[in-house]
Amino acid sequence: xxxxxxxxxxxxxxxxxxxxxxxxxxxxERIISEFKNDPDRMQIISELVTNALENIGNxxxxxxxxxxxxYMSGIICEELIDKLFSSFGNKQINNPxxxxxxFEDFHVLGKRIIYSTLRAGGFNIIDLGNGLSAETLxxxxxEKSIKIxxxxxxxxxxxxxxxxxxxxxxxxxxxxxxxxAPFRFDDRLWIEVGADATGKxxxxxxxxxxxxxxxxx
Amino acid sequence: xxxxxxxxxxxxHKEPDRVPLFxxxxxHGAKELGISIEEYFSNADNVVEGQLRMxxxxxxxxxxxxxxxxxxxxxxxxxxNFLEDGPPNAGLPFIRNFDEIPNLQPPKVKxxxxxxxxxxxxxxxxxxxxxxxxxxxxxxxxFSIPIMQLGFDKYYDLMFFHEDLFDRLMKVNEEFCVDWANxxxxxxxxxxxxxxxxxxxxxxxxxxxxxxxxKTAKRTIARxxxxxxxxxxxxxxxxxxxxxxxxGTAIVSASTxxxxxxxxxxxxxxxxxxxNLNGIEMRRWTSEIANQxxxxxxxxxxxxxxxxxxxxxxxxxxxVPEEVLLTISEAVHIHGRYPIEL
Ligand code: B12
Numbered sequence: 001x002x003x004x005x006x007x008x009x010x011x012x013x014x015x016x017x018x019x020x021x022x023x024x025x026x027x028x029e030r031i032i033s034e035f036k037n038d039p040d041r042m043q044i045i046s047e048l049v050t051n052a053l054e055n056i057g058n059x060x061x062x063x064x065x066x067x068x069x070x071y072m073s074g075i076i077c078e079e080l081i082d083k084l085f086s087s088f089g090n091k092q093i094n095n096p097x098x099x100x101x102x103f104e105d106f107h108v109l110g111k112r113i114i115y116s117t118l119r120a121g122g123f124n125i126i127d128l129g130n131g132l133s134a135e136t137l138x139x140x141x142x143e144k145s146i147k148i149x150x151x152x153x154x155x156x157x158x159x160x161x162x163x164x165x166x167x168x169x170x171x172x173x174x175x176x177x178x179x180x181a182p183f184r185f186d187d188r189l190w191i192e193v194g195a196d197a198t199g200k201x202x203x204x205x206x207x208x209x210x211x212x213x214x215x216x217x
Numbered sequence: 218x219x220x221x222x223x224x225x226x227x228x229x230h231k232e233p234d235r236v237p238l239f240x241x242x243x244x245h246g247a248k249e250l251g252i253s254i255e256e257y258f259s260n261a262d263n264v265v266e267g268q269l270r271m272x273x274x275x276x277x278x279x280x281x282x283x284x285x286x287x288x289x290x291x292x293x294x295x296x297x298n299f300l301e302d303g304p305p306n307a308g309l310p311f312i313r314n315f316d317e318i319p320n321l322q323p324p325k326v327k328x329x330x331x332x333x334x335x336x337x338x339x340x341x342x343x344x345x346x347x348x349x350x351x352x353x354x355x356x357x358x359x360f361s362i363p364i365m366q367l368g369f370d371k372y373y374d375l376m377f378f379h380e381d382l383f384d385r386l387m388k389v390n391e392e393f394c395v396d397w398a399n400x401x402x403x404x405x406x407x408x409x410x411x412x413x414x415x416x417x418x419x420x421x422x423x424x425x426x427x428x429x430x431x432k433t434a435k436r437t438i439a440r441x442x443x444x445x446x447x448x449x450x451x452x453x454x455x456x457x458x459x460x461x462x463x464x465g466t467a468i469v470s471a472s473t474x475x476x477x478x479x480x481x482x483x484x485x486x487x488x489x490x491x492x493n494l495n496g497i498e499m500r501r502w503t504s505e506i507a508n509q510x511x512x513x514x515x516x517x518x519x520x521x522x523x524x525x526x527x528x529x530x531x532x533x534x535x536x537v538p539e540e541v542l543l544t545i546s547e548a549v550h551i552h553g554r555y556p557i558e559l
Contacts, residue, residue, distance in 0.1 A: 023377065063418065063456075063475070066418055066422045067420045067421075068373055068376075068421045069422060071370070106306065108368070108369070108370065109370055112370055155304075155306065156497060156536065157536075185495055185497035185498060186500075186501075188501075
């Protein structure tokens with residue numbers, strides 16, 4: 001990318017982020033559509049979207065924006081990416097099998113946010129559903145050859161029981177990433193339950209998944 | 218001083234004999250009685266016995282008449298799933314479709330069996346503690362309960378894109394909330410804890426709060442015939458402290474993620490601060506850490522009164538060991554004597 005393009009991209013990212021925070025789909029779409037005819041369009045749009053989502057996630061972590069904005073931004077980006085990329089006729093990244101589930105409890109918003117952010121970041125993700133038990137998850141991991149398993153929980157007892165799941169997964173080649181409120185309030189809990197990583201917000205999660213996918217490849 | 222005098226003094230922004238401790242223990246009562254959490258909450262007498270024992274054991278400055286949040290969903294006809302080692306959760310949202318909202322009616326407290334258990338517990342507890350120890354009743358705010366009624370994603374959708382239906386739902390929930398709060402006060406509760414985490418800047422931006430949760434809180438709290446505490450269930454509150462102080466509430470919760478010094482400053486002479494120990498982390502505190510955390514918190518927030526020490530969520534997780542709770546209580550009794558040694 002040349003200097004001018006990088007400048008343009010920076011400017012557009014700021015505008016795009018503003019549109020997302022204001023839940024303004026039309027403006028958001030207009031901004032990324034400007035790159036529709038660029039030969040590097042896939043790279044540019046992906047970067048723009050992930051940068052904006054990353055900034056918004058970080059701002060939530062710092063208490064500067066609210067969860068509603070994180071959620072809506074993820075959904076808008078996911079829709080825009082789906083729409084644009086399918087119109088380009090391009091396939092999404094061919095990543096190792098990644099799956100996400102709500103472990104034991106039924107609080108789906110965290111999973112929905114992480115799912116849409118990762119999809120907006122270009123990853124293919126299998127949604128395994130909600131309220132899954134350890135046994136079901138082990139079966140799914142084996143059957144689908146899942147290499148990265150993302151688990152969302154809201155309740156502390158569910159978080160603690162991930163330890164048992166991880167024991168059942170020993171010897172199987174899968175990385176487990178955990179997240180949800182209990183892991184935000186206790187930053188050592190992910191180690192205690194034997195997970196490979198945790199993310200406090202969608203932007204951190206996007207970075208972790210990108211890194212892991214690079215390592216696995 | 219009795220617990221009641223201690224609390225009233227701090228609420229008037231003066232220093233009592235020591236920092237009041239609100240140890241929000243709910244499920245630990247089941248441990249005390251050696252029964253399951255489900256059985257414990259199935260009967261008012263269990264909760265009465267559990268609360269009285271825990272009040273003595275931990276030298277608690279309040280009785281906490283909270284069963285669990287999803288109890289209100291039972292009153293609406295929804296379901297609840299119990300766990301062996303944690304609080305019960307609401308079952309699948311009972312409003313499946315937005316078009317059910319126009320016909321939704323507020324449940325009547327007087328006809329609701331689940332709510333009657335709480336009212337009976339409060340009446341019996343009041344006979345024991347009289348005016349010595351405050352009894353804290355609990356309501357979910359009309360603005361926060363929709364997450365359990367609809368699901369979180371659908372509620373965002375309703376709040377941001379379906380104003381008329383949102384207003385209608387607030388009407389129903391406000392009627393219920395006022396009725397429920399006043400019934401608890403009538404039964405003997407001293408004050409009502411108004412749980413409103415959706416209003417927290419963690420969950421919605423302040424400008425949205427001002428046009429929604431703030432208005433709901435103002436209308437609802439005005440009709441509750443007793444003092445209220447506004448609780449954000451460990452959500453942040455600093456950005457909206459001034460607004461919250463205009464809703465007519467007396468107490469505001471502080472999250473463990475925010476600087477208690479800044480919160481205390483923002484609340485000065487307007488609101489009493491309630492908080493902000495990290496309940497989730499508490500599970501693995503050693504007695505040194507527990508003691509240190511209590512001490513720091515007291516030094517930062519207690520001088521001048523206007524402060525009640527508690528966890529930041531309004532409920533101690535079931536997994537927190539009794540020893541940690543005993544240490545916290547001891548530490549409050551040692552370091553919390555006024556004047557605070559800095
Ligand atoms: C709003 C709220 C409520 C509302 C609605 C709750 C709901 N969703 O059903 C009300 C008032 C009704 C409520 C009630 C209760 N609550 Co509440 N509540 C909250 C609050 C403030 C936000 C919860 C929420 O839904 N957040 C939205 C989700 C999406 O946020 P999140 O999980 O943090 O997810 C983010 C990140 O963690 C990450 N992430 C999420 N998943 C994943 C997955 C991966 C792989 C990764 C990497 C990252 C990641 O990305 C997300 C977006 O940034 C939290 C405290 C807090 N500050 O977070 C307590 C909290 C969730 N509540 C809690 C509890 C206990 C309850 C009750 C059981 C209390 C009771 N005894 O009745 C009830 C249960 C209600 C029910 N469903 O039946 C506890 C749960 C932990 C525990 N102690 O066990 C919390 C954490 C409070 C605390 N500090 O202890 N609550």
